[in-house]
Amino acid sequence: MTEISAQAPDRYGYDFIPPAYLPAGKDEYWLRNEQIGVWKKTWRKLKVQEMEILVKNDNFCSNWDNFLVSDPFDPSLIRNSNFYGLIRLGALREMLLRHHDYSIPAGIRNSTVISCDIGDNTAIQDCPFISHYIIGDRVILSRIDEMQTTNHAKFGNGIIKDGEDEDVRVWIDVMNEAGGRSILAFTEMICADAYLWACYRDDTELTEKLRVITQKNYDSRRGFYGIVGSGSVIKSCGVIKDVAVGEAAYIKGANKLKNLSILSSEDEPSQIGEGVEMINGIVGYACHAFYGSKAVRFVMGRRSNLKYGARLIHSVLGDNSTVSCCEILNNLIFPTHEQHHNNSFLIAAMIQGLSNLAAGATIGSNHNSRANDGEIRAGRGFWPGLSVSLKHSSRFVSFVIIAKGDYPRELNITLPFSLVNNNVQKDRLEVMPAYFWMYNLYALERNSWKAMDRDKRIIKVQHIETDYLAPDTAEEIIAALGQMETWLDVADRPVEPEDNADGEIPAPGLEHKRQAVLLKPRKARAAYREMLRFYAGKTLIAYLESNPDLSFASLAEELGDAKNCNTDRITDWVNLGGQITPAFRVDKLRAQIREGKLDSWEAIHKAYDEFWAAYPLDKARHAWGVLTYLRGKGPANTGDFIKELDHTLETRRWVADQVYRSRAKDFLDPFRSITYRNKEEMDQVAGKAEDNFFIKLTREKLGQFEETVKLLKERLR
Incomplete structure (x- = not known):
């Protein structure tokens, strides 16, 4: 049976809201009028002369009484177009609208417009079907095959409208293909929200409250119109249905856009390009999607990019991320993620930011299970190398780099900053802790x-910790040290610190059903302790610098070290979408949501802001606790503390030197020079290590750090 139905032609453009969903005394335009309330425009009916000009220019309207205009109005700028339902036009005068190299006269030509409000001096050309949209000022709409809004449009939000069944609701199955961590998209969503919703699934009251909050925060009434914000350009597109477009957006050549909010502003404009198809999702401010990219059931954070055929499906992509030429399916990805290669896959995983996936990486294969319910969790700084293949279920702490290889079993890498290698010849997993x-x-x-x-966000809703040494990684190091001590004791080997005496030791539990070994464990142990001391020192220096009135005595008192013990050090930290915060704060937040004290996403985001405001003190107290852990007690007096400052400065100098040495290896490798005729040619093409921008920047920041320490020492004495 055909699904085409017939309708009386005189009702074309009317009856947008079914009568069952109209409140008493309201007409079908009541929500439309709410939406344009800020316009403050005055409409009037056409004058006889204006109507004559419109008809003469081959325009048709089913009811000219419902064709309202604002002054000034030039009817000659509307030609060969059809109008149905209530049409309201803003001011229209002769002018040319220009966007880059594309120019178009203001007015309406060769188009059909159905029940729309159109702002001042907008250009609509060759659009055969525009229905139920509110279009801002100086908008360009050109060659759009179909652009319409339904009365039950949700604009990407995971809600249901009045009278709809629950099975209509659109869920995003992050982290797990089986759907056990499903969340709902909404326009203000950030990674912290997705993490809170997806990762505390045992807290069923919390997850239900979040569903209720989302439903309540986004209007369930039927009859909202789609919006195209002022200054936006949409041209040469196929289907645009139930899409809300912000201001200053640029959409060119998209195949299909459906059930979306495209957030955009003059300061943070978003762009969508040729061949793109996006369905059921949220496009964040200043996002870009180009060249055949596909996205279905998704959220894109601020300043994120899809390029060159990338597929983003059932996933949340954090702020400042770029993915191209790859497939991303069922993931929760924190901010600053890079994935650029056509043959890389990321499936059913949570990647916690500052990450990079190389070509050929297949992260997430279900071959070790009969079901599709496996997951991968990776901490900050996750870096799988070329052609790495990983199995579900696996877990990685922060800053793990994985050497090229097909890893046959599940992994549980608990040692941060480590290098992981699959030694095929010896049939074993090798891990070098503290490799970085x-x-x-x-x-x-x-x-x-x-x-x-690269964080160019104008508005930073999602807070992000970018330092590789922070409370979360410090606690991972401390846990790794405890684990390594156990393995070293079992190994029953000498503990000489010399590198040439530092052999390998067994490390059970890092890979399922196969032997794993640690390489250079004693050197790594010393490195871990130095990392902790450096973290503590530079954190306390930063805190003192931002609190210029603190003396050593007041610092020690504020950081809670009256008894010189480390029992109060917070050991449990949460990466809340890129923001590091003590777990007890998140637990309190969850309780407040369950109890109804926080009943909106705005209130929850305000709580994140409060966590961020408390973070410098939380971090400083933790740093003091780490020093106490390393020394057995905190610094006893000013002189003792100044020694720590001196040690931190020496470590900072060593870091700057190692940054140079790490990069210089590339220039000293003889095989790097074999493609050049001589050293001079190589210098011109590849540059010199000492001229590297980042090396120069590192040395410049070292100088600033030296001055900071000098001033602090003078202040504390």
Whole structure:
């Protein structure tokens, strides 16, 4: 049977809201009028002369009494177009609208417009079907095949409208293909929200409250119109249905856009390009989607990008991320994620930011299970190398780099900053703890700098910790040290610190059903302790610098070290979408949501802001506790503390030197020079290590750090 039905032609453009959903005394325009209440425009009916000009220019309207205009109005700028339902036009005068190299006269030509409000001096050309939209000022709409809004449009929000069944609701199955961590998209969603919803599934009262909050916060009434914000340009597109477009957006050549909110502003404009298809989702401010990218059931955070055929499905992509030429399915990805290669896959995972996936990486294969309910969890700084293949279920702490290889079993890598290698010849897993600190500080330092430098968000709703040494990674190091001590005791080997005496030791539990070993465990142990001391020192320096009135005595008192013990150190920290916060704060937040004290996403976001405001003190107290852990007690007096400052400065100098040495290896490798005729040609093409921008920046920041420590020492004495 055909699904085409017939309707009386005189009702074309009317009856947008079914009578059952109209409140008493309201007409079908009541919500439309609410939406344009801020316009403050005055409409009038056409003058006889204006109507004559419109008809002469081959325009048709089913009822000219419902064709309202604002002054000034030039009817000659409307030609060969059809109008149905209530039409309201803003001011229209002769002018040329220009966007880049594309120019178009203001007015309406060769189009059919159905029950729309149109702002001042907008251009609509060759659009055969525009229905139930509110279009802002100086908008360009050109060659759009179909653009319409239904009375039950949700604009990407995971709600149901009045009278709809629950099975209509659109869920996003993050982290798990089986759907056990499903969340609902909404226009204000950030990664912290997705994490709170997806990762505390045992707290069933919390997850139900979040569903109720989302439903309540987004209007369930039927009859809202789609919006195209002022200054936006939409041209050469196929189908645009139930899409809300913010201001200054640029959409060109998209195939299909359906059930979306495209957040955009003059300061943070979003763009969607050729061949793109996006359905059921939220496009964040200043986002870009180009060149055939596809997104279905998704949220894109601020300043994120899809390029070159990337697929983003059932996933949340955090702020400042870029993915291209790859497939991302069932994921929760925290801010600053990079994935650029056509043959890379990320499936059923939570990646906690500052991450990078190389070509050929297949992260998430269900081959070790009969079901599709496996997951991968990776902490900050996750870096699988070329052609890495990982199985569900696996877990990685922060800043783990994985060497090229097909990893046949599940992994549980509990040692941060480590290098993981699948040794095929010896049929074993090899892990080198603290690898980054010992051998590649250039990459480690640059990753943190890059995350800060590329954060161009105007409004930073999602807070992000970009330092690789923070409370979360410090606690991972402390846990790793305890684990390594156990393995070293079992190994029953000498503990000489010399590198040449530092052999491998067994490390059970890092891989399922196969032997794993640690490489250079004693050197790594020393490196871990130095990392902790450096973290503590530079954190306390930063806190003192931001609190210029603190003396050593007041610092010690504020950080709670009256008894010189470490029992009060907070050991449980949460990466809340990129924001690091003590777990007890998140637990309190969950309780407040369950109890109804926080009943909106705005209130929950305000709580995140309060966590962020408390973070410097939380972090400083933790740093003091880490010093106490390393020394057995906190600094006893000013002189003792100044020694710590001196040690931190020496470590900072060492870090700067290691950054240079790490990068210089590339220039000293003889195979790097074999493609050049001579050293001079190589210098011109590849540059010199000492001229590297980041190395120069590192040395510049070292100088600033030296001055800071000097001033602090003078102040504390």
